[in-house]
Amino acid sequence: MQQGEPTMKPIPPARGAFGLALCVASLANGASPQAITAEDIQALRTEIASLRKELQEQKEHYDQKLEAMQQEMTRLQAQPAPEAQPDEEETEDELASVLKELSEGEGGGLGEQPGLAASVGRAFQSMNPDISVIGDFVGHYSNREGGELDDEWLFRELELGFSAPIDPYARADVYLGIHQHHDEWEIHVEEAYATFLTMPLDLQPRVGRFKSSFGKANPVHLHALPWVEYPLIIQNYFGEEGLSGDGVGVSWLVPNPWDRYIELTYEMINNDSSLFAGSETDDFVHLVHYKDFFELSDASTLEAGFSFATAPNDEGHGGNRTMVEGLDLTYKWKPPEAGLYKSFLWQSELLAAQADLIGGQETSWGMYTAVDYQFARRWTVGALYDYSQLPYSSSSHEHAYSAFLTFIQSEFLYWRLGYRFTDRNFPVCGNENEHEIFLQCNFGIGPHRAHKY
């Protein structure tokens, strides 16, 4: 202890005691008074004085030391007695038992429920697939007379969706579409496929009936489009519902040094689409799609895609073929902190087709470009420009200009008001120029589904 250390050099106690003993011994020896001289007395006095001084100094030294010790004791007494640290295991056990009590007592009146007790109720339904029902209702008014949708209210589509894992390796997705056709209700399988999710080498095959991966808009279901109908190129080249069919496909995540999402898809589907005009099931459509995704920032992304599809367009099993190429570019912006209220989409596709016909090759093309801006939590406004030639008659073409206003009542229902002006160089129901107004109401019930980006 540094505090209270004496600074004076202490006198060794043995030396003082020896001096005193010598003095007493010399007096007790019975030496004659004559022998004691004044000098001796003076010497003794000096010695005694010296001894006194030494004793005094020693006393002071020990007093100082005692005082320091006293202070140290007082300081130590003022401190609380050191205690044993709480046993960590023991206190953790105590907390664990309280949590257990809460669990057994249904929250113990605290409203807190640990564990999975609450999810037990759902276990009864857990083997059922997720079932959703989507209704699409459209009102239409135009200056045209006749056609599929003509100045009427139409329950355009009722879609039933079922999805669930099949086993640990695959999942199934089934979509049944119920439509009106010439006042008759028809049910058809829009999609029904199994996807194999645990394959090696980043491969993901699927088999069944599915919307093919041509471009950006084609694989999307009608109700998930930002427009009332598919763009004209999809309708003119692949039919009202787009290119789809029974077949097999496989997609591969292409490894790359930039760790970018690059996906290559190959699909082989039966040749029964309007574009390829084949009806023989022993002919196939072969399709390749390349998708490259760039994350530009937390808020914005760019996706670029290239598609190619080919199939015989006659019954000659390949004697006459049609080839279609597609380019798609999609830019999305959604700032994370304001993503509930603001977003922007710019999506464009270009499509070119070459068809071997009896009279020679017919080359045609089309494109669309669209923007959609969310300006409030529940509102979006959008515009779409379409240009499309007809696949087997490139001299026939149409331009369409559309605008949309969408009110998103909730995640499960939206209203959309649309206007489209179509300028054609060929008549449809007697009209080359057409003005159309749409009012769409789309709703969905069932479990919350994940939204594709």
Next chain:
Amino acid sequence: MSRPQTQRVLTTVVGMAALLTLPAKGADKMKVVTTTTDLAAIARFVGGDKAEVMSVATGREDPHHIAAKPSYMMAVRKADLWIRTGMELEIGYESLILDGCRNPKIRIGTPGHLDSSIGVLRLEVPTQKIDRSMGDIHPLGNPHYMLDPLNGRIVAKTIGKKLCKLAPGDAAYFNQQVKAFQRQLDERMFGREAVAKLGGGKLWALLLKGRLDGALQASGAPPLAGWLATMRPHAGKKLLTYHRNWSYFVHRFGLVVPTELESKPGIPPSPGRLTEVIQRAKADQIKVLLMATYFTRKAPDLVASQAGMTVVECAMFPGAQPEAKDYFTLFDNIVNRLSEAFGK
């Protein structure tokens, strides 16, 4: 080709091959991907230098509305562990990421998939049949449980256990990290001296049983410090929130939320609803309106100006505000902002 040229080409080829075969930085670390940044903050602490942790979300967005960007699939593709909040918070995007990433190690039901809600204390678990007329109600209870620090403590242990299972060789290290995390959390919640005297687990147990004050007095422990001490003077005070995402925080610190700006969870307030709320706030003399950073301030500012309230905009996740850097500073930030607003 001359000899020096051949040598140069050979050197370049060999050098490039060597570069390609070099192990990538952090190759031996366990790769953990979480959905939200609060889970990432805890996983980062518990995993220490033996795990590489990233989060899909930035912390700034509404956790209900995260998009399944293909780039996330690339991040998850090589993950050893996927950690989600669970209770259906990720229902809008998780399945697409897990299906799209082609990583069989982290699929639901595999050892590499962790639902961190296992074992947490839940609030607002529906006791009746629910449907969407009630708004955005989660059938398994309110999923914003990470705003109760006790749940963060439980989650740290859950994550620690999982890391031990995946890397048994580092179990001692992960267990030590869990203890260190819990100790730091407890000290921030109750104060260092109270934790040293009674132990963090005991303090939480006493708090849950409502016997904390009595026990502290009986043991002659020093007064509480930390978040609890800062929030204590405000216990019982009323505040409004925009959405029902602060339930766990207000429950833990004894605050009262008589109503939210949203009439039902996830349904934006109508002008009529705002008028109702303003009247309620005036009648109850509510002075504070708490909201997450990802909502617009338009409606809260209107209500606050009409009812004489202070709007407290607060990060719900690390990364949403500069002060909220990790799980601890997330609470520092909420406690500081709220206590300041209440103190006005």
